Amino acid sequence: MTSRLPHTLRSDARDNRELILDAARAVFAAEGLNVPMREIARRAGVGPATLYRRFPTKETLVTEALAGQMRACRAIVDEGLADPDAWHGFCLVIERICELHAHDRGFTAAFMSAFPNAMDFAANREYALRSMARLARRAMDAGRLRPDFVLDDLVLMIMANGGIRAASPAAAVAASRRFAALAIQAFQASPKASPLPPAARLAPVTLIP
Amino acid sequence: MTSRLPHTLRSDARDNRELILDAARAVFAAEGLNVPMREIARRAGVGPATLYRRFPTKETLVTEALAGQMRACRAIVDEGLADPDAWHGFCLVIERICELHAHDRGFTAAFMSAFPNAMDFAANREYALRSMARLARRAMDAGRLRPDFVLDDLVLMIMANGGIRAASPAAAVAASRRFAALAIQAFQASPKASPLPPAARLAPVTLIP
DNA sequence: ACGCTACCGGACGCCATCGTCCGTTTAGCT
DNA sequence: AGCTAAACGGACGATGGCGTCCGGTAGCGT
Numbered sequence: 362m363t364s365r366l367p368h369t370l371r372s373d374a375r376d377n378r379e380l381i382l383d384a385a386r387a388v389f390a391a392e393g394l395n396v397p398m399r400e401i402a403r404r405a406g407v408g409p410a411t412l413y414r415r416f417p418t419k420e421t422l423v424t425e426a427l428a429g430q431m432r433a434c435r436a437i438v439d440e441g442l443a444d445p446d447a448w449h450g451f452c453l454v455i456e457r458i459c460e461l462h463a464h465d466r467g468f469t470a471a472f473m474s475a476f477p478n479a480m481d482f483a484a485n486r487e488y489a490l491r492s493m494a495r496l497a498r499r500a501m502d503a504g505r506l507r508p509d510f511v512l513d514d515l516v517l518m519i520m521a522n523g524g525i526r527a528a529s530p531a532a533a534v535a536a537s538r539r540f541a542a543l544a545i546q547a548f549q550a551s552p553k554a555s556p557l558p559p560a561a562r563l564a565p566v567t568l569i570p
Numbered sequence: 571m572t573s574r575l576p577h578t579l580r581s582d583a584r585d586n587r588e589l590i591l592d593a594a595r596a597v598f599a600a601e602g603l604n605v606p607m608r609e610i611a612r613r614a615g616v617g618p619a620t621l622y623r624r625f626p627t628k629e630t631l632v633t634e635a636l637a638g639q640m641r642a643c644r645a646i647v648d649e650g651l652a653d654p655d656a657w658h659g660f661c662l663v664i665e666r667i668c669e670l671h672a673h674d675r676g677f678t679a680a681f682m683s684a685f686p687n688a689m690d691f692a693a694n695r696e697y698a699l700r701s702m703a704r705l706a707r708r709a710m711d712a713g714r715l716r717p718d719f720v721l722d723d724l725v726l727m728i729m730a731n732g733g734i735r736a737a738s739p740a741a742a743v744a745a746s747r748r749f750a751a752l753a754i755q756a757f758q759a760s761p762k763a764s765p766l767p768p769a770a771r772l773a774p775v776t777l778i779p
Numbered sequence: 780a781c782g783c784t785a786c787c788g789g790a791c792g793c794c795a796t797c798g799t800c801c802g803t804t805t806a807g808c809t
Numbered sequence: 810a811g812c813t814a815a816a817c818g819g820a821c822g823a824t825g826g827c828g829t830c831c832g833g834t835a836g837c838g839t
Contacts, residue, residue: 370785370786371784371785371786371835371836371837372836372837373785373786373787373835373836374785374786374787374836377786377787397825397826397827398826398827398828399825399826399827400826402788407787407788408787408788408789409788409789409827409828409829410786410787410788410789410828410829410830411786411787411788413828413829414786414787417828473737514748514752517734517745517748517749517752520733520734520736520737520738521730521731521733521734521749522730522733523733523736523737524729524730524731524732524733524734524736525726525729525730525733527729527732527733527736528682528729528732528772528774529729529770529772529773532770532771532772532773535767535768535769535770536726536769536770536772538767539723539726539766539767539768539769539770540726540730542764542766542767543723543726543753543756543757543766544752544756545764546755546756546760546763546764547752547753547755547756548752549762551755551760551762553758553760554755555751555754555755557748557751557752558744558747558748558751559744559748560744560748561738561741561744561745561748562741563737563738563741563745564738564741565737579815579816580805580806580807580814580815580816581806581807582805582806582815582816582817583806583815583816583817586816586817606795606796606797607796607797607798608795608796608797609796611818616817616818617817617818617819618797618798618799618818618819619798619799619800619816619817619818619819620816620817620818622798622799623816623817626798
């Protein structure tokens with residue numbers, strides 16, 4: 362008797378799974394998450410049923426396809442934390458996060474969405490944010506980051522950076538680079554810094570229409 | 571003989587037209603422009619045919635519905651230009667523009683879209699931007715605005731502000747207020763100001779899917 | 780080489796949105 | 810009050826996305 366365990370896929374199934382993930386990554390990066398499931402299946406060269414068999418909901422597909430980007434995000438923050446100069450690390454993270462989001466439109470949407478059934482994705486998101494909070498505190502203690510900075514300002518910036526990508530796909534990377542530099546200007550401690558209006562709590566929202 | 575001129579509407583037609591515009595304004599502000607035409611007709615309490623008769627394309631409906639916001643936008647910039655303190659006027663415009671866009675999600679999308687057949691809307695957009703450029707130059711000459719500011723930075727900021735609205739409708743106004751204050755921090759001239767990466771040309775895009 | 784079964788994808792039915800047609804209603808003028 | 814044309818909105822067919830079923834294909838283990 363064989364009784365193949367269901368968690369080992371047949372070779373063609375594994376191949377198709379990779380084709381689907383590749384197609385999903387490409388189209389999510391370019392167009393965002395509001396893409397028909399069939400369109401992804403078409404680009405992957407498989408039937409709709411195959412796509413749905415492998416990824417029953419769009420949420421599973423999105424979180425699996427963007428797991429790499431999420432890892433990259435964590436790596437960026439870790440690298441920033443490792444920098445002996447906290448402010449320098451902070452700035453580097455801002456720049457690289459903006460660049461990452463500029464290159465992948467879908468990742469911004471995913472990062473800002475709450476996936477109820479993707480604990481892994483959400484956990485990584487929390488880890489990255491928490492690490493960033495630690496880095497911010499160190500940069501603040503060093504007197505380089507403005508004292509009224511809060512973590513929600515980072516989320517604010519990520520969301521704002523997403524808005525740039527949304528309207529102008531072509532110039533997005535250049536625009537995001539400049540945006541990151543401006544954000545750093547805004548965040549740095551300065552004698553000329555005016556007090557800011559109160560921060561707003563920006564909770565992730567469930568939407569993948 | 572009567573021969574009513576076709577450009578005077580019957581009373582019920584005029585009433586319905588206003589109902590449609592009111593419904594469109596409300597739903598555009600809350601949900602953005604990606605709303606089915608039928609949904610607007612439903613909220614206005616009219617049939618789809620009536621909506622299409624009055625506004626053959628979504629473009630005509632959008633530009634007419636948001637004409638008031640566009641006028642408000644112009645008024646804000648004019649008011650800023652009238653301020654004897656150019657930098658103070660500049661800051662006021664930033665704050666009020668962000669607030670305007672925070673309250674009306676559709677307006678941001680419309681402002682960033684190119685409407686080929688709505689010369690009026692586009693002309694107002696150009697006027698507002700041109701005036702803002704003049705105000706920026708004056709604030710720069712006064713030594714308060716950073717010298718490497720370009721008009722595209724303003725567009726960048728508007729797009730970014732739109733990104734905030736997109737993900738978090740509830741906290742949008744508070745978040746936009748803080749965002750505006752941070753933008754002002756970034757834009758002000760400062761000895762600590764680092765050079766910025768090159769600006770990107772951000773052309774309006776035709777999309778109203 | 781063969782058979783079992785996991786796997787594939789075309790095809791189906793459902794629903795929402797689209798823009799338009801047409802029979803009915805009603806405003807406005809005499 | 811009665812007439813006429815403007816205006817109304819329900820209904821239609823087309824399009825496209827959705828998730829699922831099922832007859833055929835091909836990997837894999839013997």
